[in-house]
Amino acid sequence: MIFTTYWFVLFGCVFLAAYYAFPFPKWRLVLVAAASILFYAHFSGPAGVSIIAVLGLATYLAGRSRRPRVISLAIALSALALVFYKYTYFLFENLARLAPGLTSFPISQWAPLAAPLAISFFVFEYAHYLVDVRRGNPPVKSPLDFLVFACFFPTLVAGPIKRYEQFVPALKEGVCRARFFSADVQIGFMRVVAGFAKKFVADVLTMYVNGMAPAFEQQPLADRWLVFTAIAFRIYFDFSGYSDIAIGAARMMGIRIPENFNWPYLATGIRDFWRRWHISLSTWIRDYIYIPLGGARVHPAVHGLNLVSVFVICGLWHGAAWNFVLWGLFHGCGLVTQQLAHALRKRVLPAPPPGIYVTLARAGGAAAGWALTTFFVWSGWLLFFYPVDRAVKMFGALLHA
């Protein structure tokens, strides 16, 4: 919603005009920082600004200190803030189910009603920064560079989740070389337009889905499958549209930020899907949760358990509700099953010598893998968008005429 507002379009035009007009890189950096603060303050309000300011400052100071304990403390602070702002109600509701006496506790007086804008994104960026500094990477020295990294407005709302080792050099290069009549601006602009077009398609699909979903079971079977497909493309166009706008807006400033999607619905396996879908999140989870847990070097049973846990966390990151947990569990179990099947096939079927039949069989396998993965991932979106019982009913209605 934020990028597709007139406010953002006007803000972007004024900002870019000033950005190209400023002759010195330092001025441009200051402008980007000021614009980012203004952008965040406009959409989140003063209360939201105070939280990102406190966490950002703590992250910067802890990084500069380079002391492992201070850094760990700052990581804990960010993680606690995320849990407090995003998951308090969810945790409380579930605890109250276990201990009914808790229901009389006035939780609304203690916990915030809504989380600050984009807290999931910036907390993950701060955590990455702190972990990398603790691992020995040099911290960002310039407060201005860090400020821009901490609240860079194109990526603040919906990612991609940045890595400071890539972002800070790209930022410095961008502010030095950006000029209006350049290929960067042209390419970035086209990317932004593509993002807006995707958002439009996503909004139309949302209306279609919202109109059809309440009476999903009463639709003819073909229409049910159409709605099922629309749900899958709705989230893809919505999210990748946002990423396109973010990447394009940064590119118009001459700053290159990493891609977030790579044709995810062409994936031939669940692992392949996660290499193509929300790449910045999946690589973050891989680098900062999965690998520290031991990666693939632990006992297969532990590895499977780790994979499922990692995906449950991934699900929870998307929202504080059980359907997100189950969506993560669904993907985790799917990935483990796929890996087991892969291992079993390797053991049972020895690698055949190359030949035309093997090539054909591989092509057939890839097609079957694509079909299975697509059906699996799209079914998962039902869990993502609807309460569990509703999702199960809708899934059942897909299989019965």
Added chain:
Amino acid sequence: MRERIAAFARLFLAPRAFFLGFLCAMVACSLAGRKLAQDGFYESFTRIGGTFQVDDTFLLSPAPMVRWIRAHCSRDRELVLVGGSSIMMGAGQPVRRLWSKRLQELLGDGYCVVNLAGPSGALNGFAGTTLGILGHEYKRAWLIADMHDGVVGYSPDGVMTQKHYFWSAYFSGMLEPGFLAHGQDENGKLRVTPATTMSDKDRARLEQLRLGSWLDSWLHFDELWSYLHYRYFTTYYFHNAGRWQWTPRAAWPDYDFEFDEAQARAHRQYADAVGSAAFNGKLERLRDLKTYFAATPSGLKLRENALGMLDTQLKDNIIDASKQNVVIAYITVAPYYTSHLSLDEQSAYETLYEHKAAMFRRYGYHVVRPTLTADDFTDLMHTNPLGGDKVAGVVAAEIRATEAKR
């Protein structure tokens, strides 16, 4: 030669040429929008809410609508604008037995009835705003709207789904200054619903809408957008749209069927079976009268200042009913449901009606109340053609009586 081709390609692929092309495209879109607004593009309709319903990506813009009305209603006739909710739109009535068509028949050729009512609409909205644009152009203009529980929206811009229409007219300078003046406070500011009473989402949506309407008043992109949607896309989906869901709005047939009176009497279309969960749920909501009434040992008693909010809204409303001709049709909830309420609750609804009607009359509104029976309804509050004829009858009688007094 090869160099010339390369130079040509560079020229058109170069950023300067690209942005110049983009700028030209924007200007072309703006000019196309301006032309469409001037020419109008709506095709003939019997009720605006019947063939397409307004949503987030389709904007019913006032300029082509006003153009349509001017083309269809000559100035020597009296303009009768039907506003309000789906009840006045005629949901439950086939287009051939639409109540506003019946109203046109009853009033005769001296009047031109235009049905601009829409789902969840209120007094202010498409019809109210159109009155503010066209009211002074006609010999006499009438606004007909409904009053029923659950629908308010006396803020000058109407209910959320119709606000863009008002703001588009406002920023384009289409509203007549005299009409606008009644909606302004002593500092000349419009008395809009205070932002503090809205949810964050609605507030953000309204800010976006106002800014967009202001931009569109200069750029006219909304007209081009509406035209493309109307002619080539459809953007509103609902499960009973059937095969029409993929058809452009301009090609949608209005909701129509052969109305069978005997069948309507035997079992009301879409009405919930007595005792069903849906029926009981609606009954529960009808019983919830605590906003207006206090339970006392002697029965339900109207709270002091229970209608204070309505009083303020009517006093401050942009439509000055003492100068305009506004008829409010009071449509009760179907007796099919209310007959299951206690006598005390039924009497409470009657008291509420009397107080509301008195309040409307105090500010210059004409209030009419058709006598409707259970057979006149298609569901909880929408009338079928039988009920529609009764509504048309009382509205026409009120208009005629007012004319006779003059």
